[in-house]
Amino acid sequence: xxxxxHIAEQAARRSYGRLVAWLASQFRDITLAEDAVxxxxxxxxxxxxDTGVPDNPEGWLATVARRExxxxxxxxxxxxxxxxFLKLIAEERQADSEPDWPDDRLKLMFACTHPAIDPTMHTxxxxxxxxxxxxxxxxxxxxxxPTSMGQRLVRTKRKIIQAGIGLSVPDSSELPGRLGAILDxxxxxxxxxxxxxxxxxxxxVSEEAIWLARLVDGLLPGRAEVLGLxxxxxxxxxxRSARRSPEGDFVPLSEQDPDVWNKDxxxxxxxxxxxxxxxxxVGRYQLEAAIQAIHxxxxxxxxxxxxxxxxxxxxxxxxxxxxxxxxxxxxAISEIQGAGTGLNLLDELPESxxxxxxxxxxxxxxxxxxxxxxxxxQAAYLKAIGLSDDPATRxxxxxxxxxxxxxxx
Amino acid sequence: MQxxxxxxxxxxxxxxxxxxPETEAYWASWxxxxxxxxxxxxxxxxxxLQPPGMSTAVRLKSGxxxxxxxxxxxxxxxxxxxxxxxxxxxxxxLDWASKAPxxxxxxxxxxxxxxxPSG
Numbered sequence: 291x292x293x294x295x296h297i298a299e300q301a302a303r304r305s306y307g308r309l310v311a312w313l314a315s316q317f318r319d320i321t322l323a324e325d326a327v328x329x330x331x332x333x334x335x336x337x338x339x340d341t342g343v344p345d346n347p348e349g350w351l352a353t354v355a356r357r358e359x360x361x362x363x364x365x366x367x368x369x370x371x372x373x374x375f376l377k378l379i380a381e382e383r384q385a386d387s388e389p390d391w392p393d394d395r396l397k398l399m400f401a402c403t404h405p406a407i408d409p410t411m412h413t414x415x416x417x418x419x420x421x422x423x424x425x426x427x428x429x430x431x432x433x434x435x436p437t438s439m440g441q442r443l444v445r446t447k448r449k450i451i452q453a454g455i456g457l458s459v460p461d462s463s464e465l466p467g468r469l470g471a472i473l474d475x476x477x478x479x480x481x482x483x484x485x486x487x488x489x490x491x492x493x494x495v496s497e498e499a500i501w502l503a504r505l506v507d508g509l510l511p512g513r514a515e516v517l518g519l520x521x522x523x524x525x526x527x528x529x530r531s532a533r534r535s536p537e538g539d540f541v542p543l544s545e546q547d548p549d550v551w552n553k554d555x556x557x558x559x560x561x562x563x564x565x566x567x568x569x570x571x572v573g574r575y576q577l578e579a580a581i582q583a584i585h586x587x588x589x590x591x592x593x594x595x596x597x598x599x600x601x602x603x604x605x606x607x608x609x610x611x612x613x614x615x616x617x618x619x620x621x622a623i624s625e626i627q628g629a630g631t632g633l634n635l636l637d638e639l640p641e642s643x644x645x646x647x648x649x650x651x652x653x654x655x656x657x658x659x660x661x662x663x664x665x666x667x668q669a670a671y672l673k674a675i676g677l678s679d680d681p682a683t684r685x686x687x688x689x690x691x692x693x694x695x696x697x698x699x
Numbered sequence: 700m701q702x703x704x705x706x707x708x709x710x711x712x713x714x715x716x717x718x719x720p721e722t723e724a725y726w727a728s729w730x731x732x733x734x735x736x737x738x739x740x741x742x743x744x745x746x747x748l749q750p751p752g753m754s755t756a757v758r759l760k761s762g763x764x765x766x767x768x769x770x771x772x773x774x775x776x777x778x779x780x781x782x783x784x785x786x787x788x789x790x791x792x793l794d795w796a797s798k799a800p801x802x803x804x805x806x807x808x809x810x811x812x813x814x815x816p817s818g
Contacts, residue, residue, distance in 0.1 A: 406789055453811050454700040456788035 305348045306331075307420030307505075309355055311394035315457040317359055320398075320419060320447040326362070327422075330355035352391060395420055396509040397457045403471035404455045411446045412475035413482075418443055420505075421498055431482045431495060459510075469510070473519045473575060476502045480523050496527055517566035518576030524559035525582035528552040540686035548589030556586045574610040577602050581618070596625040613643055617653050629660035648677035652687060664694050701743065701785050701812035702792040707776035708805040713750045728800040736782065736795060745782035776805045783812065 306327060313323035330351045344350040402415035414432065417423040429439030449455070460468045480499035503520040510516065532550040535541055563579045581602050584594050603619035616639065624632025636654055644650045655670035671691045678684040715725040729747070736742035754770040770777055779801060786792050789809070796807035 404789070406793070454702070454787075454789045454792070456790055458788075460790070 305351060306422040307395050308393055309352055310419050311398035312391050313355060315394045315397055318451055322359055326355040326358035329358045397459055399472050400459055400468055401450050401455050401457050403475050406455060407446060413478040414443060415446060416475050417479060473515055477519060512569060514566040514569040515573040515575050517562045518573060518579050521559040521563040521579035522575050522582060524555045525579060525586055528555035538682060540682040543585060577606040596622050613647055617649055621653055624657055629657040632657045646677060648674055664698055668694050703810050703812060704782040704796050705778055705808040706780045706799055706801045708779040708801045709776050712801060712804050732798060732800055741784045741786050743783045743785050747780035751777040
Protein backbone atom coordinates (compact mmCIF):
# COMPACT_ATOMS: atom_id res chain seq x y z
CA UNK A 291 0.00 0.00 0.00
CA UNK A 292 1.25 3.51 -0.77
CA UNK A 293 2.41 5.13 2.48
CA UNK A 294 0.16 8.18 2.13
CA UNK A 295 -2.89 6.02 1.60
CA HIS A 296 -1.87 3.86 4.53
CA ILE A 297 -1.53 6.87 6.83
CA ALA A 298 -4.87 8.23 5.63
CA GLU A 299 -6.52 4.96 6.53
CA GLN A 300 -4.83 4.80 9.92
CA ALA A 301 -5.94 8.36 10.59
CA ALA A 302 -9.44 7.29 9.59
CA ARG A 303 -9.46 4.51 12.17
CA ARG A 304 -8.21 6.80 14.90
CA SER A 305 -9.84 10.08 14.03
CA TYR A 306 -13.14 9.41 12.31
CA GLY A 307 -15.36 9.41 15.40
CA ARG A 308 -13.41 12.21 17.02
CA LEU A 309 -13.90 14.45 14.01
CA VAL A 310 -17.59 13.57 13.64
CA ALA A 311 -18.26 14.11 17.35
CA TRP A 312 -16.44 17.44 17.41
CA LEU A 313 -18.21 18.77 14.31
CA ALA A 314 -21.58 17.38 15.38
CA SER A 315 -21.43 19.18 18.73
CA GLN A 316 -20.25 22.39 17.08
CA PHE A 317 -22.85 22.45 14.34
CA ARG A 318 -25.58 20.28 15.94
CA ASP A 319 -26.00 18.16 12.83
CA ILE A 320 -24.66 14.60 12.84
CA THR A 321 -25.32 13.79 9.18
CA LEU A 322 -23.68 17.02 8.04
CA ALA A 323 -20.67 16.21 10.24
CA GLU A 324 -20.39 12.67 8.81
CA ASP A 325 -20.62 13.90 5.23
CA ALA A 326 -17.96 16.55 5.87
CA VAL A 327 -15.56 14.06 7.46
CA UNK A 328 -16.09 11.61 4.59
CA UNK A 329 -15.31 14.42 2.14
CA UNK A 330 -12.17 15.37 4.11
CA UNK A 331 -10.94 11.76 3.97
CA UNK A 332 -11.64 11.61 0.25
CA UNK A 333 -9.57 14.78 -0.21
CA UNK A 334 -6.77 13.34 1.93
CA UNK A 335 -6.69 10.21 -0.20
CA UNK A 336 -6.43 12.22 -3.40
CA UNK A 337 -4.05 14.97 -2.12
CA UNK A 338 -1.61 13.25 0.23
CA UNK A 339 -0.01 10.92 -2.32
CA ASP A 340 1.05 14.07 -4.28
CA THR A 341 1.65 16.64 -1.55
CA GLY A 342 2.97 14.25 1.08
CA VAL A 343 1.39 13.65 4.47
CA PRO A 344 0.93 16.83 6.53
CA ASP A 345 2.74 17.05 9.90
CA ASN A 346 -0.56 16.96 11.72
CA PRO A 347 -2.86 14.74 9.64
CA GLU A 348 -5.73 14.89 12.10
CA GLY A 349 -5.59 18.68 12.26
CA TRP A 350 -5.54 18.80 8.46
CA LEU A 351 -8.65 16.62 8.32
CA ALA A 352 -10.36 18.74 10.98
CA THR A 353 -9.71 21.93 9.05
CA VAL A 354 -10.86 20.50 5.74
CA ALA A 355 -13.99 18.93 7.26
CA ARG A 356 -14.89 22.13 9.07
CA ARG A 357 -14.39 24.13 5.89
CA GLU A 358 -16.67 21.67 4.07
CA UNK A 359 -19.46 22.38 6.54
CA UNK A 360 -19.04 26.13 6.43
CA UNK A 361 -18.99 26.10 2.64
CA UNK A 362 -22.04 23.86 2.62
CA UNK A 363 -23.80 26.25 4.93
CA UNK A 364 -22.84 29.25 2.81
CA UNK A 365 -24.14 27.49 -0.26
CA UNK A 366 -27.30 26.66 1.63
CA UNK A 367 -27.79 30.41 1.88
CA UNK A 368 -27.24 30.82 5.57
CA UNK A 369 -25.90 34.29 5.72
CA UNK A 370 -24.57 34.04 9.28
CA UNK A 371 -22.38 31.14 8.20
CA UNK A 372 -20.28 33.44 6.05
CA UNK A 373 -18.87 35.19 9.12
CA UNK A 374 -17.21 32.17 10.78
CA PHE A 375 -16.02 31.07 7.35
CA LEU A 376 -14.20 34.35 6.84
CA LYS A 377 -12.81 34.08 10.37
CA LEU A 378 -11.58 30.61 9.62
CA ILE A 379 -9.69 31.78 6.57
CA ALA A 380 -8.13 34.55 8.65
CA GLU A 381 -7.14 32.07 11.37
CA GLU A 382 -5.52 29.76 8.89
CA ARG A 383 -3.44 32.56 7.45
CA GLN A 384 -2.20 33.50 10.91
CA ALA A 385 -1.28 30.14 12.32
CA ASP A 386 0.18 27.07 10.73
CA SER A 387 -0.43 24.87 13.71
CA GLU A 388 -3.91 23.64 14.51
CA PRO A 389 -5.55 24.69 17.73
CA ASP A 390 -6.33 21.91 20.16
CA TRP A 391 -9.83 20.60 19.76
CA PRO A 392 -11.75 18.68 22.35
CA ASP A 393 -12.68 15.03 22.21
CA ASP A 394 -16.49 15.02 22.05
CA ARG A 395 -16.91 11.32 21.30
CA LEU A 396 -18.25 10.53 24.76
CA LYS A 397 -20.94 13.22 24.37
CA LEU A 398 -21.90 11.78 21.01
CA MET A 399 -22.10 8.27 22.47
CA PHE A 400 -24.36 9.51 25.26
CA ALA A 401 -26.62 11.12 22.64
CA CYS A 402 -26.69 7.92 20.54
CA THR A 403 -27.76 5.84 23.55
CA HIS A 404 -30.21 8.36 25.05
CA PRO A 405 -33.36 6.71 26.49
CA ALA A 406 -35.41 8.73 23.98
CA ILE A 407 -33.72 6.77 21.16
CA ASP A 408 -35.05 3.35 20.17
CA PRO A 409 -32.71 0.92 22.01
CA THR A 410 -32.31 -1.26 18.91
CA MET A 411 -30.62 1.71 17.22
CA HIS A 412 -28.04 2.38 19.95
CA THR A 413 -25.42 0.01 18.56
CA UNK A 414 -25.96 0.89 14.86
CA UNK A 415 -25.64 4.60 15.70
CA UNK A 416 -22.38 4.13 17.58
CA UNK A 417 -20.97 1.90 14.85
CA UNK A 418 -21.76 4.55 12.29
CA UNK A 419 -20.97 7.83 14.04
CA UNK A 420 -17.93 6.79 16.09
CA UNK A 421 -16.42 4.09 13.89
CA UNK A 422 -17.66 5.09 10.46
CA UNK A 423 -19.28 1.77 9.53
CA UNK A 424 -21.51 2.04 6.48
CA UNK A 425 -25.25 1.40 6.60
CA UNK A 426 -24.59 -1.62 4.33
CA UNK A 427 -22.18 -3.24 6.80
CA UNK A 428 -24.38 -2.46 9.78
CA UNK A 429 -27.47 -3.73 7.98
CA UNK A 430 -25.85 -7.06 7.15
CA UNK A 431 -24.53 -7.49 10.70
CA UNK A 432 -28.07 -7.01 12.01
CA UNK A 433 -29.75 -9.02 9.22
CA UNK A 434 -31.61 -5.92 8.07
CA UNK A 435 -31.81 -4.73 4.47
CA PRO A 436 -29.14 -2.03 3.93
CA THR A 437 -31.64 0.51 2.60
CA SER A 438 -33.96 0.14 5.57
CA MET A 439 -31.00 0.28 8.00
CA GLY A 440 -29.86 3.43 6.17
CA GLN A 441 -33.29 5.00 6.54
CA ARG A 442 -33.51 4.10 10.23
CA LEU A 443 -30.08 5.63 10.85
CA VAL A 444 -31.03 8.84 9.06
CA ARG A 445 -34.32 9.05 10.94
CA THR A 446 -32.69 8.45 14.32
CA LYS A 447 -29.92 10.97 13.73
CA ARG A 448 -32.58 13.47 12.76
CA LYS A 449 -34.42 12.74 16.00
CA ILE A 450 -31.29 13.37 18.08
CA ILE A 451 -31.01 16.84 16.62
CA GLN A 452 -34.67 17.81 16.17
CA ALA A 453 -35.86 16.49 19.53
CA GLY A 454 -33.06 18.45 21.15
CA ILE A 455 -31.19 15.54 22.72
CA GLY A 456 -28.17 17.18 24.29
CA LEU A 457 -24.69 16.32 23.05
CA SER A 458 -23.45 16.32 26.61
CA VAL A 459 -22.25 14.11 29.43
CA PRO A 460 -25.10 13.60 31.94
CA ASP A 461 -24.65 14.77 35.51
CA SER A 462 -23.47 12.39 38.19
CA SER A 463 -26.95 11.34 39.36
CA GLU A 464 -27.87 10.01 35.92
CA LEU A 465 -24.45 8.99 34.73
CA PRO A 466 -24.29 5.37 35.93
CA GLY A 467 -27.55 4.40 34.21
CA ARG A 468 -26.76 6.31 31.04
CA LEU A 469 -23.25 4.84 30.93
CA GLY A 470 -24.87 1.40 31.17
CA ALA A 471 -26.65 2.06 27.87
CA ILE A 472 -23.32 2.87 26.18
CA LEU A 473 -21.75 -0.31 27.56
CA ASP A 474 -24.74 -2.39 26.45
CA UNK A 475 -24.44 -0.94 22.95
CA UNK A 476 -20.73 -1.77 22.82
CA UNK A 477 -21.32 -5.30 24.10
CA UNK A 478 -24.05 -5.79 21.50
CA UNK A 479 -21.52 -4.79 18.83
CA UNK A 480 -19.05 -7.30 20.28
CA UNK A 481 -21.67 -10.01 19.90
CA UNK A 482 -22.28 -9.23 16.24
CA UNK A 483 -19.36 -11.10 14.76
CA UNK A 484 -19.53 -13.74 17.43
CA UNK A 485 -21.06 -16.54 15.45
CA UNK A 486 -18.42 -16.44 12.75
CA UNK A 487 -14.92 -15.86 14.14
CA UNK A 488 -13.42 -17.24 10.93
CA UNK A 489 -14.96 -14.53 8.82
CA UNK A 490 -12.33 -12.37 7.21
CA UNK A 491 -14.22 -9.13 7.05
CA UNK A 492 -11.95 -6.18 6.53
CA UNK A 493 -13.12 -4.82 9.86
CA UNK A 494 -13.58 -7.07 12.83
CA VAL A 495 -16.50 -5.82 14.93
CA SER A 496 -15.31 -7.65 18.07
CA GLU A 497 -11.99 -5.84 17.98
CA GLU A 498 -13.71 -2.55 17.28
CA ALA A 499 -15.93 -3.13 20.32
CA ILE A 500 -12.87 -3.74 22.50
CA TRP A 501 -11.36 -0.56 21.06
CA LEU A 502 -14.56 1.35 21.95
CA ALA A 503 -14.46 0.09 25.55
CA ARG A 504 -10.83 1.25 25.81
CA LEU A 505 -11.91 4.61 24.38
CA VAL A 506 -14.69 5.00 26.98
CA ASP A 507 -12.26 4.01 29.73
CA GLY A 508 -9.83 6.63 28.46
CA LEU A 509 -12.47 9.38 28.32
CA LEU A 510 -14.20 8.47 31.59
CA PRO A 511 -11.57 6.72 33.70
CA GLY A 512 -12.16 4.86 36.95
CA ARG A 513 -15.58 3.40 36.17
CA ALA A 514 -15.80 -0.19 37.42
CA GLU A 515 -18.31 -1.44 34.84
CA VAL A 516 -16.31 -0.03 31.90
CA LEU A 517 -13.33 -2.09 33.05
CA GLY A 518 -15.65 -5.02 33.76
CA LEU A 519 -16.91 -4.94 30.19
CA UNK A 520 -13.39 -4.61 28.82
CA UNK A 521 -12.31 -7.61 30.92
CA UNK A 522 -15.32 -9.66 29.80
CA UNK A 523 -14.66 -8.98 26.11
CA UNK A 524 -10.93 -9.68 26.44
CA UNK A 525 -11.58 -13.01 28.18
CA UNK A 526 -14.02 -14.00 25.44
CA UNK A 527 -11.76 -12.76 22.68
CA UNK A 528 -8.78 -14.67 24.09
CA UNK A 529 -10.58 -17.91 23.17
CA ARG A 530 -11.43 -16.80 19.68
CA SER A 531 -9.14 -19.12 17.76
CA ALA A 532 -9.89 -22.07 20.07
CA ARG A 533 -13.59 -21.78 19.37
CA ARG A 534 -13.25 -23.39 15.93
CA SER A 535 -11.45 -26.58 14.96
CA PRO A 536 -8.99 -26.46 12.04
CA GLU A 537 -11.91 -27.75 9.94
CA GLY A 538 -14.01 -24.76 11.02
CA ASP A 539 -16.23 -26.71 13.40
CA PHE A 540 -17.55 -25.31 16.66
CA VAL A 541 -15.62 -26.40 19.75
CA PRO A 542 -17.46 -26.01 23.08
CA LEU A 543 -15.61 -24.32 25.93
CA SER A 544 -15.14 -27.55 27.89
CA GLU A 545 -13.38 -29.19 24.92
CA GLN A 546 -11.17 -26.25 23.95
CA ASP A 547 -7.39 -26.56 24.22
CA PRO A 548 -6.26 -23.90 26.75
CA ASP A 549 -2.87 -23.73 25.01
CA VAL A 550 -4.57 -22.06 22.07
CA TRP A 551 -6.04 -19.29 24.26
CA ASN A 552 -4.36 -15.89 23.98
CA LYS A 553 -2.38 -15.57 27.24
CA ASP A 554 -1.70 -11.83 26.90
CA UNK A 555 -5.37 -11.05 26.55
CA UNK A 556 -6.20 -13.22 29.57
CA UNK A 557 -3.54 -11.38 31.61
CA UNK A 558 -4.89 -8.00 30.59
CA UNK A 559 -8.48 -9.09 31.24
CA UNK A 560 -7.54 -10.28 34.72
CA UNK A 561 -5.77 -7.00 35.48
CA UNK A 562 -8.80 -4.97 34.32
CA UNK A 563 -11.12 -7.08 36.43
CA UNK A 564 -8.94 -6.67 39.53
CA UNK A 565 -9.00 -2.89 39.19
CA UNK A 566 -12.76 -2.91 38.50
CA UNK A 567 -13.55 -4.95 41.60
CA UNK A 568 -11.43 -2.61 43.74
CA UNK A 569 -13.35 0.42 42.46
CA UNK A 570 -16.92 -0.87 43.02
CA UNK A 571 -19.83 -1.03 42.65
CA VAL A 572 -20.03 -4.55 41.26
CA GLY A 573 -22.20 -4.77 38.16
CA ARG A 574 -23.34 -7.14 35.49
CA TYR A 575 -20.20 -7.01 33.37
CA GLN A 576 -17.81 -7.56 36.28
CA LEU A 577 -19.78 -10.63 37.36
CA GLU A 578 -19.78 -12.03 33.83
CA ALA A 579 -16.06 -11.29 33.55
CA ALA A 580 -15.44 -13.04 36.87
CA ILE A 581 -17.19 -16.16 35.53
CA GLN A 582 -15.00 -16.00 32.43
CA ALA A 583 -11.92 -15.54 34.64
CA ILE A 584 -12.64 -18.87 36.33
CA HIS A 585 -13.01 -20.61 32.97
CA UNK A 586 -9.76 -18.99 31.83
CA UNK A 587 -8.06 -20.41 34.93
CA UNK A 588 -8.57 -23.92 33.60
CA UNK A 589 -5.20 -23.73 31.87
CA UNK A 590 -3.53 -23.54 35.30
CA UNK A 591 -5.98 -25.10 37.73
CA UNK A 592 -7.73 -27.80 35.70
CA UNK A 593 -11.47 -28.30 36.20
CA UNK A 594 -13.23 -24.98 36.90
CA UNK A 595 -14.65 -24.27 40.35
CA UNK A 596 -18.36 -24.75 39.61
CA UNK A 597 -19.41 -23.80 43.13
CA UNK A 598 -17.98 -20.31 42.69
CA UNK A 599 -19.37 -20.05 39.17
CA UNK A 600 -22.86 -20.95 40.42
CA UNK A 601 -22.52 -18.37 43.21
CA UNK A 602 -21.54 -15.68 40.69
CA UNK A 603 -24.54 -16.61 38.53
CA UNK A 604 -26.78 -16.25 41.59
CA UNK A 605 -25.61 -12.67 42.08
CA UNK A 606 -25.83 -11.99 38.34
CA UNK A 607 -29.42 -13.29 38.31
CA UNK A 608 -30.32 -10.80 41.06
CA UNK A 609 -29.25 -7.78 39.00
CA UNK A 610 -29.58 -9.04 35.43
CA UNK A 611 -32.29 -11.70 35.18
CA UNK A 612 -32.13 -12.84 31.55
CA UNK A 613 -32.75 -16.25 30.03
CA UNK A 614 -29.03 -16.55 29.15
CA UNK A 615 -28.09 -16.00 32.81
CA UNK A 616 -30.73 -18.50 33.90
CA UNK A 617 -29.27 -21.10 31.54
CA UNK A 618 -25.70 -20.43 32.69
CA UNK A 619 -26.77 -20.80 36.30
CA UNK A 620 -28.69 -24.03 35.59
CA UNK A 621 -25.71 -25.53 33.74
CA ALA A 622 -23.33 -24.60 36.58
CA ILE A 623 -25.68 -26.10 39.17
CA SER A 624 -25.99 -29.28 37.10
CA GLU A 625 -22.19 -29.66 37.25
CA ILE A 626 -22.47 -29.72 41.06
CA GLN A 627 -25.81 -31.41 41.72
CA GLY A 628 -26.23 -33.48 38.56
CA ALA A 629 -27.98 -33.11 35.23
CA GLY A 630 -31.38 -34.00 36.73
CA THR A 631 -31.33 -30.92 38.98
CA GLY A 632 -30.37 -28.81 35.96
CA LEU A 633 -33.33 -30.19 34.00
CA ASN A 634 -35.72 -29.39 36.86
CA LEU A 635 -34.45 -25.82 36.80
CA LEU A 636 -34.96 -25.56 33.02
CA ASP A 637 -38.55 -26.72 33.50
CA GLU A 638 -39.22 -23.56 35.51
CA LEU A 639 -38.90 -21.37 32.41
CA PRO A 640 -42.22 -20.40 30.80
CA GLU A 641 -43.00 -21.80 27.35
CA SER A 642 -43.14 -18.34 25.77
CA UNK A 643 -39.48 -17.68 26.63
CA UNK A 644 -38.04 -20.96 25.42
CA UNK A 645 -39.89 -21.91 22.27
CA UNK A 646 -37.52 -20.07 19.92
CA UNK A 647 -34.44 -19.85 22.19
CA UNK A 648 -31.68 -21.88 20.53
CA UNK A 649 -29.27 -22.05 23.54
CA UNK A 650 -32.12 -23.31 25.74
CA UNK A 651 -32.69 -26.33 23.48
CA UNK A 652 -28.96 -27.01 23.12
CA UNK A 653 -28.56 -26.92 26.92
CA UNK A 654 -31.63 -29.05 27.46
CA UNK A 655 -30.37 -31.62 24.93
CA UNK A 656 -27.02 -31.80 26.68
CA UNK A 657 -28.63 -32.37 30.09
CA UNK A 658 -31.04 -35.01 28.73
CA UNK A 659 -28.10 -36.80 27.13
CA UNK A 660 -26.25 -36.84 30.45
CA UNK A 661 -29.39 -38.25 32.11
CA UNK A 662 -29.41 -41.07 29.55
CA UNK A 663 -32.65 -39.94 27.87
CA UNK A 664 -31.44 -40.43 24.31
CA UNK A 665 -34.79 -39.93 22.61
CA UNK A 666 -35.49 -36.73 24.53
CA UNK A 667 -31.95 -35.51 23.83
CA GLN A 668 -32.30 -36.18 20.09
CA ALA A 669 -35.58 -34.28 19.92
CA ALA A 670 -34.08 -31.32 21.79
CA TYR A 671 -30.96 -31.33 19.60
CA LEU A 672 -33.14 -31.28 16.48
CA LYS A 673 -35.03 -28.31 17.84
CA ALA A 674 -31.73 -26.53 18.60
CA ILE A 675 -30.45 -27.32 15.09
CA GLY A 676 -33.63 -25.92 13.59
CA LEU A 677 -33.18 -22.69 15.54
CA SER A 678 -29.43 -22.24 14.76
CA ASP A 679 -28.37 -19.45 12.45
CA ASP A 680 -24.70 -20.45 12.40
CA PRO A 681 -23.54 -23.34 10.17
CA ALA A 682 -20.65 -24.36 12.48
CA THR A 683 -22.96 -24.63 15.49
CA ARG A 684 -25.44 -26.58 13.39
CA UNK A 685 -22.74 -29.05 12.30
CA UNK A 686 -21.61 -29.46 15.92
CA UNK A 687 -25.14 -30.23 17.11
CA UNK A 688 -25.68 -32.62 14.22
CA UNK A 689 -22.52 -34.51 15.22
CA UNK A 690 -23.93 -34.87 18.75
CA UNK A 691 -27.14 -36.32 17.34
CA UNK A 692 -25.09 -38.69 15.19
CA UNK A 693 -23.32 -40.07 18.28
CA UNK A 694 -26.67 -40.71 19.98
CA UNK A 695 -28.04 -42.47 16.91
CA UNK A 696 -24.94 -44.69 16.71
CA UNK A 697 -25.22 -45.54 20.43
CA UNK A 698 -28.85 -46.51 19.96
CA UNK A 699 -28.25 -48.94 17.11
CA MET B 700 -35.82 24.65 22.48
CA GLN B 701 -39.56 24.67 22.69
CA UNK B 702 -41.46 21.53 23.61
CA UNK B 703 -45.09 20.59 24.06
CA UNK B 704 -45.72 18.54 27.18
CA UNK B 705 -48.96 16.66 26.56
CA UNK B 706 -50.53 15.41 29.76
CA UNK B 707 -52.37 12.10 29.48
CA UNK B 708 -54.65 11.04 32.30
CA UNK B 709 -56.57 7.86 32.95
CA UNK B 710 -60.32 7.83 33.73
CA UNK B 711 -59.82 7.72 37.50
CA UNK B 712 -57.65 10.86 37.33
CA UNK B 713 -60.28 12.65 35.25
CA UNK B 714 -62.87 11.59 37.84
CA UNK B 715 -60.95 13.42 40.56
CA UNK B 716 -61.49 16.77 38.88
CA UNK B 717 -64.89 17.39 40.53
CA UNK B 718 -67.07 16.01 43.30
CA UNK B 719 -64.48 13.61 44.64
CA PRO B 720 -62.84 13.46 48.06
CA GLU B 721 -59.58 13.88 46.15
CA THR B 722 -60.66 16.88 44.08
CA GLU B 723 -58.84 19.37 46.25
CA ALA B 724 -55.62 17.39 46.28
CA TYR B 725 -55.88 16.86 42.52
CA TRP B 726 -56.06 20.56 41.72
CA ALA B 727 -53.52 21.47 44.38
CA SER B 728 -50.93 19.26 42.69
CA TRP B 729 -51.57 20.78 39.26
CA UNK B 730 -51.51 24.32 40.66
CA UNK B 731 -48.20 23.63 42.39
CA UNK B 732 -46.77 22.15 39.20
CA UNK B 733 -47.80 24.99 36.91
CA UNK B 734 -46.65 27.56 39.45
CA UNK B 735 -43.23 25.92 39.67
CA UNK B 736 -42.97 25.91 35.87
CA UNK B 737 -44.06 29.53 35.63
CA UNK B 738 -41.71 30.74 38.37
CA UNK B 739 -38.72 29.01 36.84
CA UNK B 740 -39.42 30.84 33.60
CA UNK B 741 -39.80 27.78 31.36
CA UNK B 742 -43.59 27.93 30.92
CA UNK B 743 -44.68 29.76 27.80
CA UNK B 744 -48.31 28.73 27.71
CA UNK B 745 -50.72 25.89 28.13
CA UNK B 746 -54.26 24.91 28.98
CA UNK B 747 -56.17 22.26 30.82
CA LEU B 748 -58.79 20.54 28.66
CA GLN B 749 -62.24 19.36 29.69
CA PRO B 750 -62.56 15.57 29.99
CA PRO B 751 -62.67 13.39 26.84
CA GLY B 752 -66.41 12.89 27.33
CA MET B 753 -66.78 16.49 26.19
CA SER B 754 -64.86 15.76 22.98
CA THR B 755 -66.31 15.60 19.49
CA ALA B 756 -64.40 14.06 16.60
CA VAL B 757 -64.86 15.38 13.06
CA ARG B 758 -63.76 13.58 9.90
CA LEU B 759 -64.53 14.00 6.23
CA LYS B 760 -65.56 10.73 4.62
CA SER B 761 -65.85 10.88 0.81
CA GLY B 762 -66.48 14.58 1.16
CA UNK B 763 -69.26 14.12 3.70
CA UNK B 764 -68.78 15.39 7.21
CA UNK B 765 -68.83 12.72 9.86
CA UNK B 766 -69.22 13.90 13.43
CA UNK B 767 -68.79 11.51 16.32
CA UNK B 768 -69.08 11.79 20.05
CA UNK B 769 -65.78 11.23 21.85
CA UNK B 770 -62.05 11.62 21.18
CA UNK B 771 -60.17 10.54 18.02
CA UNK B 772 -58.23 7.72 19.62
CA UNK B 773 -60.11 5.28 21.82
CA UNK B 774 -57.41 4.75 24.43
CA UNK B 775 -57.49 4.45 28.19
CA UNK B 776 -55.25 7.47 28.72
CA UNK B 777 -56.58 10.66 27.19
CA UNK B 778 -55.17 14.13 26.69
CA UNK B 779 -56.05 16.25 29.70
CA UNK B 780 -54.01 19.35 28.95
CA UNK B 781 -50.73 20.67 27.66
CA UNK B 782 -47.85 23.04 28.36
CA UNK B 783 -45.54 24.80 25.95
CA UNK B 784 -42.14 25.12 27.60
CA UNK B 785 -38.79 26.54 26.54
CA UNK B 786 -35.76 24.66 27.89
CA UNK B 787 -32.18 24.00 26.72
CA UNK B 788 -32.59 20.38 25.63
CA UNK B 789 -34.70 17.22 25.69
CA UNK B 790 -33.35 16.09 29.05
CA UNK B 791 -34.56 19.33 30.65
CA UNK B 792 -37.96 18.83 29.02
CA LEU B 793 -38.09 15.24 30.30
CA ASP B 794 -37.27 16.50 33.79
CA TRP B 795 -40.28 18.82 33.69
CA ALA B 796 -42.46 16.07 32.24
CA SER B 797 -41.56 13.71 35.07
CA LYS B 798 -42.72 16.30 37.63
CA ALA B 799 -46.26 16.43 36.19
CA PRO B 800 -48.91 15.03 38.55
CA UNK B 801 -50.22 12.73 35.78
CA UNK B 802 -46.79 11.15 35.15
CA UNK B 803 -47.62 8.52 37.76
CA UNK B 804 -51.15 7.54 36.69
CA UNK B 805 -51.06 8.33 33.01
CA UNK B 806 -48.14 9.71 31.10
CA UNK B 807 -46.60 12.74 29.49
CA UNK B 808 -45.72 12.93 25.82
CA UNK B 809 -42.86 15.29 25.05
CA UNK B 810 -42.61 16.64 21.52
CA UNK B 811 -40.47 19.40 20.09
CA UNK B 812 -42.37 22.34 18.63
CA UNK B 813 -41.99 22.66 14.88
CA UNK B 814 -40.56 25.96 13.74
CA UNK B 815 -41.48 26.36 10.10
CA PRO B 816 -42.05 23.57 7.56
CA SER B 817 -38.57 21.99 7.94
CA GLY B 818 -38.76 21.76 11.70
